[in-house]
Amino acid sequence: MRKPSFTTVMLIVGLLFLYLPMVILVIYSFNSSRLVTVWAGFSGRWYVELFRDRQILAAVWTSLRIAFFSASMAVCLGTLAAFVMTRFSRFRGKTVLSSMVTAPLVMPEVITGLSLLLLFVHMAQMVGWPADRGMVTIWIAHTTFCSAYVAVVVASRLREVDLSIEEAAMDLGAGPVKTFFHITLPVISPALAAGWLLAFTLSLDDW
Incomplete structure (x- = not known):
């Protein structure tokens, strides 16, 4: 044996x-x-x-809604950030942008929360929005730090994508939008799903 x-x-x-x-x-x-x-x-x-217990069930439903919408928006913003960091190799301010995108990964959540709270308070004083802190501000806060995790996950997958496949599709007449939806999106879809689940879990854990 x-x-x-x-x-x-x-x-x-x-x-x-x-x-x-x-x-x-x-x-x-x-x-x-x-x-x-x-x-x-x-x-x-x-x-x-x-x-x-209706109070507990209502709290769970609220947490699930916030996590769902935060994860969905984080996937959109994180994917855009990942494309900028991987597909645009040289542009002014790339290092600063990459640092700002990944900052929530290493920054304590208390610092992020206090910073956003101060931002919302000053915005309410200056422009009158948001009038109070509630679902919308929580959604914005969760999307802010979840987007960083999605960006890292999607960027790691984008670096492994063979660009010659996209170039071949464009040579055959496909435009950038069609190439993205028929070539790039299916290739990175596992990373998008993983990023969404990670963002959903993080948001649910913090609310």
Whole structure:
């Protein structure tokens, strides 16, 4: 019998370290006892109580809506930024633009949140918008930092795209728009999906 390699063992240990607490948490969610540390048998009473709580359900629905719209807008803005960073090799201010796009990746979220809050307050004083902080301002804030993650994911895929395929399509008569939708978009679609899911998860985690 072949012994598992060191890499396989470490992979199993790493997966157990990551997912075993989640499995235990799911199991104890069916605990009939009010005490988390005391097991009293399987029961679905807490899930029944959860779905009866309208406030919690309303909060979950709000979080899902914000995450969906933030991820969708982040994919659009992040993809545009990725195209600029990868397809336009030389232009004035590229380094500054790349730094601004990727800044939310390393900047603490508290700093980003406070900066946007101050921006919204000053905008409300100067132009009268936004009148208050609510869904729209949260959506803008989440889109701001999620776009950076999408830009990095999509840019890494765009750097691997063979440009000769796009050039061949244009040589055969396809315009830039048709080439994008028939050649480039299908090639980068896995990166777009991954970026959307990542942005959705980040937004849901922060709200």
